[in-house]
Amino acid sequence: MATKSLKKLGNDLAQSNKQIEILSNGIFKTGELPTFKDKISETSQFPIKAKKLEILQINVGYMCNQVCDHCHVDAGPDRKEIMTRDTMRQCLEVIKNSGAHTLDLTGGAPEMNPDFRWFVEEAAKVGITDFIVRSNLTIIRANKKYYDLPDFFKKHNVHVVSSMPHWTRGKTDKQRGDGVFDKSIKALQELNAVGYGMPGSDLKLDLVYNPSGAFLPGDQVAMEKDFKKALMDDFGIEFHNLFAITNLPIARFLDYLIASENYEDYMYSLVEAYNPSAVENVMCTNTLSISWDGYLFDCDFNQMLELPVNSKSRHISEFNEELLEGRNIVISQHCYGCTAGAGSSCQGVVA
Amino acid sequence: MSKPYYDAADLRKFGKITEWSEELGTKFFDYYGKVFEEGALTAREKSLIALAVAHTEQCPYCIDAYTKDTLQRGITKEQMMEAIHVGAAIKSGATLVHGVQMMNKVNKLDG
Numbered sequence: 001m002a003t004k005s006l007k008k009l010g011n012d013l014a015q016s017n018k019q020i021e022i023l024s025n026g027i028f029k030t031g032e033l034p035t036f037k038d039k040i041s042e043t044s045q046f047p048i049k050a051k052k053l054e055i056l057q058i059n060v061g062y063m064c065n066q067v068c069d070h071c072h073v074d075a076g077p078d079r080k081e082i083m084t085r086d087t088m089r090q091c092l093e094v095i096k097n098s099g100a101h102t103l104d105l106t107g108g109a110p111e112m113n114p115d116f117r118w119f120v121e122e123a124a125k126v127g128i129t130d131f132i133v134r135s136n137l138t139i140i141r142a143n144k145k146y147y148d149l150p151d152f153f154k155k156h157n158v159h160v161v162s163s164m165p166h167w168t169r170g171k172t173d174k175q176r177g178d179g180v181f182d183k184s185i186k187a188l189q190e191l192n193a194v195g196y197g198m199p200g201s202d203l204k205l206d207l208v209y210n211p212s213g214a215f216l217p218g219d220q221v222a223m224e225k226d227f228k229k230a231l232m233d234d235f236g237i238e239f240h241n242l243f244a245i246t247n248l249p250i251a252r253f254l255d256y257l258i259a260s261e262n263y264e265d266y267m268y269s270l271v272e273a274y275n276p277s278a279v280e281n282v283m284c285t286n287t288l289s290i291s292w293d294g295y296l297f298d299c300d301f302n303q304m305l306e307l308p309v310n311s312k313s314r315h316i317s318e319f320n321e322e323l324l325e326g327r328n329i330v331i332s333q334h335c336y337g338c339t340a341g342a343g344s345s346c347q348g349v350v351a
Numbered sequence: 352m353s354k355p356y357y358d359a360a361d362l363r364k365f366g367k368i369t370e371w372s373e374e375l376g377t378k379f380f381d382y383y384g385k386v387f388e389e390g391a392l393t394a395r396e397k398s399l400i401a402l403a404v405a406h407t408e409q410c411p412y413c414i415d416a417y418t419k420d421t422l423q424r425g426i427t428k429e430q431m432m433e434a435i436h437v438g439a440a441i442k443s444g445a446t447l448v449h450g451v452q453m454m455n456k457v458n459k460l461d462g
């Protein structure tokens with residue numbers, strides 16, 4: 001199990017240009033597999049264009065208490081990139097004035113940003129319909145100062161979306177670290193105790209499943225059924241929905257694919273499962289990703305690859321909704337991850 | 352150096368069998384797809400049956416395909432191994448139940 005980020009380890013794959021080079025060369029360079037651009041052109045879906053902005057996904061920092069094997073952010077305790085209160089203020093201005101109805105906070109562990117609570121309190125005042133925090137669950141049990149997070153979330157009616165790779169200890173800990181499963185179960189029970197995830201409750205608790213290795217997620221509905229049964233039978237835990245998310249071949253997951261000699265097979269799986277109807281609803285068409293330092297990206301993956309939005313409005317300080325709408329989405333071969341099978345997004349399947 | 356009889360990459364080419372006999376190949380893949388759809392049995396149950404049969408048939412392509420398929424369905428390695436034991440039990444049972452035929456024959460010839 002890793003304890004340091006690729007960046008800290010000085011791994012080549014911590015460099016975004018190195019990742020893009022890998023994704024552009026090899027089987028895609030030789031034409032053995034079509035590039036994403038060629039593939040979507042077959043069905044006249046190139047270029048993908050941004051529609052009306054609905055979701056602002058803000059990455060408040062790459063620091064995390066976990067070092068998960070497949071993290072696309074390469075997050076960990078050693079990452080120091082953290083959003084400042086000034087940038088948060090700029091985000092709040094944008095939220096007030098844009099048409100976005102959903103605010104989605106991610107990281108790292110967003111709760112580790114020292115201004116996280118301030119930001120949630122301020123953002124709650126703006127009156128957005130859906131306010132998501134992507135919590136890794138273990139943070140709630142990591143330190144005393146986080147123990148009251150379930151109550152804090154409840155106070156501000158935050159929609160909690162949590163990672164839970166499997167309903168068994170073995171598979172969960174293998175991917176996310178020793179002890180993660182037990183802490184996650186405890187955190188889920190605490191969230192249930194304050195009303196989160198209960199049937200009919202407005203306090204929404206959804207789980208995110210992503211595969212533990214070089215394979216694609218199964219059917220979301222069937223997985224949700226299995227998760228619900230196992231978590232209820234074994235631990236009495238309730239939750240609302242399960243989002244099945246495909247691992248995209250970037251950062252630590254790309255490193256894993258290459259090291260385990262699964263890269264080519266995995267890319268074949270993604271291309272073979274390509275689904276044109278998923279392209280219609282990929283999340284970059286209604287979401288904008290904002291990095292810890294205020295730059296704008298089509299998605300959190302492009303943020304990690306340092307592929308900025310194709311627009312004159314590139315930073316939160318110069319946000320211009322009109323300019324951004326209709327922009328061409330920046331694509332590379334990692335995009336196959338969002339169009340495989342039933343598609344994949346931060347809200348689960350899209351087709 | 353001789354080439355191996357089986358090449359994992361050949362599994363990707365399975366669909367090409369239709370090129371030399373389109374009607375039969377297409378009918379086969381339609382049938383195959385239909386068999387694995389959710390029905391009176393769940394797709395998950397069918398996947399585990401396929402994994403067990405893949406082993407009794409000792410088909411390396413099928414083993415690759417259904418190991419991946421069961422993983423994708425969230426099936427644990429303990430469940431996968433138990434499924435294979437079911438196949439192995441039937442295989443060994445099928446061998447041993449013929450022991451009754453041997454016993455019958457012995458009793459007739461040497462009784």
